[in-house]
Amino acid sequence: xxxxxxxxxxxxxxGEYHVGVLxxxxxxxxxxxxxxxxxxxxxxxxxxxxxxxxxxKDLISKVDTIIVALPTSxxxxxxxxxLEAGIHTLLEKPCTDNLSQAEELFExxxxxxxxxxxxxxxxxxxxxxxxxxxxxxxxxxxCRRMSPFSARLKDDGVVLDIMIHDIDIILNLVNSDVSNIxxxxxxxxxxxxxxxxxxxEFKNGCVANIxxxxxxxxxxxxxxxxxxxxxxxxxxxxxxxxIHRQSSSEHQLSPGSLTYKQESLIERIFVHKDxxxxxxxxxxxxxxxxxxxxxxxxxxxxNSLKIALEILNQYKxxx
Numbered sequence: 001x002x003x004x005x006x007x008x009x010x011x012x013x014x015g016e017y018h019v020g021v022l023x024x025x026x027x028x029x030x031x032x033x034x035x036x037x038x039x040x041x042x043x044x045x046x047x048x049x050x051x052x053x054x055x056x057k058d059l060i061s062k063v064d065t066i067i068v069a070l071p072t073s074x075x076x077x078x079x080x081x082x083l084e085a086g087i088h089t090l091l092e093k094p095c096t097d098n099l100s101q102a103e104e105l106f107e108x109x110x111x112x113x114x115x116x117x118x119x120x121x122x123x124x125x126x127x128x129x130x131x132x133x134x135x136x137x138x139x140x141x142x143c144r145r146m147s148p149f150s151a152r153l154k155d156d157g158v159v160l161d162i163m164i165h166d167i168d169i170i171l172n173l174v175n176s177d178v179s180n181i182x183x184x185x186x187x188x189x190x191x192x193x194x195x196x197x198x199x200x201e202f203k204n205g206c207v208a209n210i211x212x213x214x215x216x217x218x219x220x221x222x223x224x225x226x227x228x229x230x231x232x233x234x235x236x237x238x239x240x241x242x243i244h245r246q247s248s249s250e251h252q253l254s255p256g257s258l259t260y261k262q263e264s265l266i267e268r269i270f271v272h273k274d275x276x277x278x279x280x281x282x283x284x285x286x287x288x289x290x291x292x293x294x295x296x297x298x299x300x301x302x303n304s305l306k307i308a309l310e311i312l313n314q315y316k317x318x319x
Contacts, residue, residue: 003029004289007059008067009078011035011044014092014119015069021278022067023048027285031062060085065288067281068092071155076101083108083116088288090281092119093168094160094305102305106298115288117280118301122165124279126271127239131225131232134243134269135173140226141208143170145236146216149189157193159312163212166223167200167311168304173225176204178307183314188215198311241269 006028008018015035022030032051035041045052053059056078059066065088068078076096082089083105095102095118109116122128143166145158171178178200185196195215200208221236231244245265 003027004064004285005029005031005062006065006067006285007032007034007063008069009034009056009059010069010071010092011040012069015067016044017277018067018069018281019044019048019050021275021281023050025278025281025285027282027289028065032059034059057081060087063087065285066090072097072160073155076105079105079116080108083112083114086112086114088115088117088284090117090119090284093121094118094156094164094308095301096305097156097160097309099302099306099309102302106301110298115284117284117287119280120165120168120304121276121280122169122236124276124283125236125239126273126276127234127236127241127269128169130241130269130271131169131223131234132173134232134241135225135227137227138173138206138225139228140206141170141173141223142226143208143210143223144220145222146211146213146218146220148217148219149194149214157187157190157312158196158212158214159193159198159308159315162214163196163198163210163311164304164308166210166212167307169223170200170208170210171303171307172300174202174204174206174208176202176206179203181307181310181314183311183318185315185318187319193312193315196311196315200307239271239273241271243267243269 006022008015011019011033019033022028030050032053033041033044034053034056036054038054041052041054060082066082067090068075069092070078072094075091079089079091106116145162145166180201182199183196185193188194195213198210223234225232229245233242
């Protein structure tokens with residue numbers, strides 16, 4: 001079978017990751033990259049030996065599938081043009097910053113029998129895939145996604161840039177509708193949301209607490225799930241999972257002090273570690289070319305964006 005012709009629009013940090021992976025995939029023929037920054041386009045063109053263009057419209061007649069790694073504000077207009085031209089499309093997350101526009105894009109894709117994939121890369125993290133096999137009835141979920149501030153992140157605050165990853169995973173772990181959301185946050189290094197803490201309550205009683213920050217000097221990417229008989233700790237960066245099961249606990253009284261002693265059984269889960277972006281692109285190409293079913297229904301694809309926008313709107317209303 002001939003390799004599918006694919007292009008990448010936007011060659012910033014994430015866009016270059018896509019170019020690097022696609023250039024090594026035998027099932028794809030990388031026919032071009034686009035960046036309106038000519039110096040950047042020429043640099044990536046030479047680095048990966050791929051033709052470069054400066055206008056995204058130049059790729060429409062050349063590709064079967066397209067990767068859009070532009071600022072979020074451009075996802076709708078560019079994605080719509082490629083979908084209307086009959087081209088399978090992967091939009092980096094978030095899909096858009098407007099729920100109605102996202103719904104319209106999925107409707108266009110559905111009407112034209114096309115694949116529209118949103119770049120929720122953490123779904124393809126080996127540890128996350130194992131997590132879905134382990135979690136049965138979560139009571140409490142805590143996520144911490146923290147990193148130093150980067151001046152390159154100008155388009156989105158932390159909610160749409162990084163918190164949406166955890167929202168997406170949580171909504172697919174908890175089989176229940178959201179009943180309430182509480183949000184606090186601050187703008188510190190920019191005019192956008194730099195630090196957000198969101199508490200999500202579900203109708204089944206589960207509570208999720210999500211911290212997203214780009215004001216930390218330490219990079220942290222963790223998710224912990226509490227169930228009745230265990231706690232499950234996931235490290236996104238290391239792609240590792242540990243299950244903690246309490247075996248005994250007691251208070252010990254000694255002269256002048258009272259101490260607490262706990263003994264736990266810790267189980268480390270084997271995780272097949274691979275490049276999540278490579279797995280995501282393979283899945284997208286497989287869906288586009290072979291008609292393989294997508295991981296999630298459209299409703300679930302849109303649900304994480306819906307909740308993220310509710311969190312962002314609640315934060316903005318307090319500012």
